[in-house]
Amino acid sequence: MNTRCSVTQDLLPLYEEELLQLKTQRFVEEHLQSCQECRQIAEQSQIPLPAEVIPGGASKKMMRNITLKLTTIQIFFVAIAFILAMSTTIMNDNSGFILTYAILG
Ligand SMILES: [Zn+2]
Known part of the structure; x- marks a missing residue:
């Protein structure tokens, strides 16, 4: 697991609660679009994904x-x-x- 993955996964709960700064939120969304593994984790956490993903x-x-x-x-x-x-x-x-x-x- 690379650093982006661990950072994204750490941020997912905050992302879900919409507590992230816009920049951080963008980072998570962009990473979820490019990373299958993190997207699966996000899906399992019932986090609504951005539609364009x-x-x-x-x-x-x-x-x-x-x-x-x-x-x-x-x-x-x-x-x-x-x-x-x-x-x-x-x-x-x-x-x-x-x-x-x-x-x-
Ligand atoms: Zn990832």
């Missing part, structure tokens, strides 16, 4: 991937909720039923 094609693909992931997770949770609801209904266990909805809710 992502080229149109890649952005669409990424959005599709995110949507796909979300759908998979949603199906997963619906399946779990369904299974839990079924099992609690079968067991006729009211406390379990309430607990299930408390967790999922």
